[in-house]
Amino acid sequence: MKKTSVLLFMIVCSLSVSGQNNSWIRINQVGYLPQDVKVAVFISENSGKGTAFRVKEATTNSIVFKGEGLAANAGRWGMKQALRLNFSALKTSGNYYIECNGAQSPVFVVGPDVYDGAADFILNYMRQQQCGYNPYLDTVCHQHDGYIVDHPTLTGQKIDVRGGWHDASDYLQYLTTSANAVFQMLFAWQQTPDTAIYKDRYDALGRAGANNIPDILDQARWGLDWMIRMNPDSGLMFNQIADDRDHANFRNPARDQVDYGYGPGLGRPVYPITGAPQGLRQHKNRSTGVSSSAAKYASDFALGAAVFKEIDPAFAQVLQAKTSPAYEYAEALPGNNQTACTVSPYFYEEDNWVDDVELAAATQYSLTPSAFWLKKADYWGQLEEITPWMELGRARHYQFYPFVNLGHYYLAQSTDPAISAKYKDFMKRGLAVIKKRADETGDPFLNGIPFIWCSNNLTVGALTQAMLYHEVSGDGAFLEMEAALRDWLLGCNPWGTSMICGYPSHGDFPSRPHSYISEMLHEVPAGGLIDGPIYKHIYESLLGIHLQYEDSYAPFQFGAAVYHDDPGDYSSNEPTMDGTASLSYFLSAMQKRGKKGE
Numbered sequence: 001m002k003k004t005s006v007l008l009f010m011i012v013c014s015l016s017v018s019g020q021n022n023s024w025i026r027i028n029q030v031g032y033l034p035q036d037v038k039v040a041v042f043i044s045e046n047s048g049k050g051t052a053f054r055v056k057e058a059t060t061n062s063i064v065f066k067g068e069g070l071a072a073n074a075g076r077w078g079m080k081q082a083l084r085l086n087f088s089a090l091k092t093s094g095n096y097y098i099e100c101n102g103a104q105s106p107v108f109v110v111g112p113d114v115y116d117g118a119a120d121f122i123l124n125y126m127r128q129q130q131c132g133y134n135p136y137l138d139t140v141c142h143q144h145d146g147y148i149v150d151h152p153t154l155t156g157q158k159i160d161v162r163g164g165w166h167d168a169s170d171y172l173q174y175l176t177t178s179a180n181a182v183f184q185m186l187f188a189w190q191q192t193p194d195t196a197i198y199k200d201r202y203d204a205l206g207r208a209g210a211n212n213i214p215d216i217l218d219q220a221r222w223g224l225d226w227m228i229r230m231n232p233d234s235g236l237m238f239n240q241i242a243d244d245r246d247h248a249n250f251r252n253p254a255r256d257q258v259d260y261g262y263g264p265g266l267g268r269p270v271y272p273i274t275g276a277p278q279g280l281r282q283h284k285n286r287s288t289g290v291s292s293s294a295a296k297y298a299s300d301f302a303l304g305a306a307v308f309k310e311i312d313p314a315f316a317q318v319l320q321a322k323t324s325p326a327y328e329y330a331e332a333l334p335g336n337n338q339t340a341c342t343v344s345p346y347f348y349e350e351d352n353w354v355d356d357v358e359l360a361a362a363t364q365y366s367l368t369p370s371a372f373w374l375k376k377a378d379y380w381g382q383l384e385e386i387t388p389w390m391e392l393g394r395a396r397h398y399q400f401y402p403f404v405n406l407g408h409y410y411l412a413q414s415t416d417p418a419i420s421a422k423y424k425d426f427m428k429r430g431l432a433v434i435k436k437r438a439d440e441t442g443d444p445f446l447n448g449i450p451f452i453w454c455s456n457n458l459t460v461g462a463l464t465q466a467m468l469y470h471e472v473s474g475d476g477a478f479l480e481m482e483a484a485l486r487d488w489l490l491g492c493n494p495w496g497t498s499m500i501c502g503y504p505s506h507g508d509f510p511s512r513p514h515s516y517i518s519e520m521l522h523e524v525p526a527g528g529l530i531d532g533p534i535y536k537h538i539y540e541s542l543l544g545i546h547l548q549y550e551d552s553y554a555p556f557q558f559g560a561a562v563y564h565d566d567p568g569d570y571s572s573n574e575p576t577m578d579g580t581a582s583l584s585y586f587l588s589a590m591q592k593r594g595k596k597g598e
Contacts, residue, residue: 022046022555025085025098025105026445029491029498029507031114033594034093037483038110040085041444041492042069042100045555047080053100055087058107065090069100073442077494078558082444106507112594119188119216119588120199121503122580125527126181126219127206128517129577131173132162132226134253135206136517141253142171144267146241147260149280150340151272154236161241161270164226168576169515171253173241174339175230175273176348179296180402181581182223183359185216186303187406188584197591213311216584221315224304228318231297234325239293240271243280243342250516271340275333278340285347289335292401295356298326302363327360344543348398354383359407366410377411378419381426389458390430393437393450403461403582412472420472427469431478434462438481441560445493446484451561453571456499456532457579459485464585486586493533494556495563500583501575502526512549514567514574528575529583533561542571 023044032038042053055065069083076082085098090110098105128136132143145161148154164173165181189198198214204221211218230238246268248258257264269280273293277284305319334353341347358380365373387405389395411423437448449458466482469475484492489499491507498509502524510530512518517525539545539562548568551557563572 021102023081023101023103024496025100025103026492026494026496027098027105027108028487029106029108030118030504031109031111033112033114033590033598034091034110035593035598036088037479038086038088038090039446039480039483039487039492040087040098040105041072042081042083042085042103043074043077043079043444043494044081044101044103045079046101047074049081049101051083053083053085053098055090055096055098058095058097064092064094064096072444074444076441076443076560077445077556084444084446112597115587115590115594118503119197119584119591120201122500122527122529122583122587123202123215123219125501125525125529125575125580126165126577127202128525128528129165130206130222131164131166131171131253133205135202137252137254138207139254141256142241142268144262144265146268146270147262149269149271150274150278154272158267159232159238159270161226161229161238163229164223164241165577166253167578169250169513169570169574170246171242171256172244172246174348175227175237175239175293175296176339176350176398176401177576177578178223179227179293179300181578182220182227182300183296183303183406184578184581185220185223185584186300186307188588189214189216189220189307190303191585192588192592194588194592196595197588217307217311220304221308224300224319227297227300228322231322231326234322234329237273237290237294237297237326237329238270239273239337240339242268243271243340244344244346245342247344250519252516252520273337275335275337278338280340280342283341283343283345283347285338285340286349286351287335287337289353290333290337291330291335292350292353292356293337294326294330294333295353295360298323298330298360299356299363301326302360302367306367323364327364330357330360346397348401349396350401351399352384352388352401354380355387355402355405355407358384359405359410362407362410366413369415374411374414374416374419377407381407381411381423385426386430386433387461389450389452390462391433393433393448395450395452397453403458404464406468409465409468409472412469424469424473427465428473428475428477431462431466431469431481435478435481438484443560445488446481447488448481449485451533451535451538453534453538454531454576454579455534455561456489456529457576457582459489459532460529460579460582460586463489464582467586467589486590489529494559495533495553497553497563497565499530499532501528501530510565510573510575512565512567512573514570519567525575527580529579531570531572531574531576531579533563534572535560536562539569539571545569545571
């Protein structure tokens with residue numbers, strides 16, 4: 001929903017951007033770096049108009065650029081005309097708007113600092129999601145976690161696994177998504193270890209006040225501390241706290257009274273990694289091994305040990321000591337390890353796992369290059385050349401996870417020319433199939449992402465791969481698609497909304513997400529990346545979705561996917577912790593580009 005500063009609101013209103021002729025121009029609401037590929041999209045319920053467009057300076061209304069739009073498949077999004085408006089040649093900093101066929105865009109900025117503060121902004125949501133101690137509410141929660149279940153000898157025993165993050169708007173905690181979040185934040189820092197980008201405004205608990213450690217590393221450590229408790233010794237790893245009995249209602253986490261059989265609010269089940277199917281009642285997952293989870297532990301411990309080596313040597317040593325046992329466990333019982341459900345058939349259906357083992361070995365190789373780790377990483381990497389969702393254009397819920405294979409990036413950087421060329425090619429082929437889908441559908445937004453549940457997370461994965469591929473190869477074949485994926489997340493989509501709650505502050509963004517923060521506290525969960533658009537047939541098949549408000553995006557629900565800024569739509573409008581953390585590299589890289597003038 002629209003959240004506009006007074007000044008910009010006055011400018012925008014003066015330009016009549018309301019789509020009075022049933023036509024709209026979609027832009028990246030954050031703005032554009034001077035050297036960016038810049039493409040806006042015109043969509044209209046009318047047909048038969050021209051393709052000319054103009055870019056005007058916002059205060060003088062003088063024309064600074066003229067161009068011809070490229071026609072695209074308007075029917076893809078239920079429209080009659082669609083144009084891609086490329087104005088990349090405009091590199092002068094300033095405030096602008098676009099006119100095309102009687103429609104006017106909101107004002108946007110071109111400048112080197114448009115992304116400043118973005119990488120830290122999303123950490124607001126990570127702090128909101130903290131479990132054990134929650135700095136957003138300044139309270140403790142889930143202090144009785146937890147009781148071991150489904151273990152041959154330890155079932156019923158108490159174990160202290162407090163900490164970590166709530167997964168989304170529920171209070172479940174998964175190693176799967178938490179480990180990915182930790183790695184994504186550590187990776188972002190590894191790529192951009194810059195305190196001019198990542199500030200220190202919060203302490204280790206997430207409370208306001210500096211502690212001489214960049215806030216992103218405070219959050220990464222919050223997750224690593226929890227992972228250490230979830231891996232108390234080399235032969236025992238845990239994968240999950242709580243289960244779908246959690247899905248009761250919106251509630252304050254400090255007053256979570258769900259009863260798992262230990263008394264209301266008096267402890268939650270803790271699921272061990274066993275390598276076998278799990279589920280306490282009739283619904284079972286399809287686990288076949290431990291690799292997908294154990295290898296995530298190994299990757300995080302290895303990268304964490306390297307990042308914290310100088311910051312906290314004793315902590316780094318603890319992580320380093322856990323790295324090899326975790327990797328050995330991943331290879332010893334090969335297979336996928338999925339999350340567990342109890343009262344419903346919904347769970348994270350992670351089927352692939354060789355990518356996780358590859359990443360664990362490739363992380364070691366990137367930190368301490370050796371023939372041993374290169375051989376290991378290459379062996380596993382060749383077993384999954386392209387991340388399956390990219391190649392197939394489909395997936396079940398979290399079936400192919402993580403959504404980007406960062407192991408390929410590490411190997412693409414190898415000093416071995418043959419290995420480097422091979423993994424650059426793997427990265428290129430993954431991007432090529434996404435672009436092919438976009439081209440074949442004629443998508444005006446150049447979007448070849450399958451609109452399955454959590455499509456925004458896939459978009460971030462593809463965007464990350466595109467940015468990293470260009471970095472290691474210098475190949476500009478996907479720069480326009482990279483820009484389109486970036487802009488999709490920030491407002492250049494059929495609905496004209498950013499997909500990040502509260503960002504940018506002057507833009508249109510999710511203000512009524514499926515979240516207790518918005519529903520109970522009547523606040524926006526700042527920084528959270530929402531699930532994103534979803535195929536209509538999936539949306540209509542899900543249980544328990546009931547819109548609570550009139551759909552302000554109703555004219556744009558007749559295309560390939562639907563999106564609702566409504567708390568009743570948990571399928572498209574729920575923020576997720578792992579998706580949010582996965583924005584870290586993208587946003588910090590954009591800030592770095594701006595500072596370097598790229």
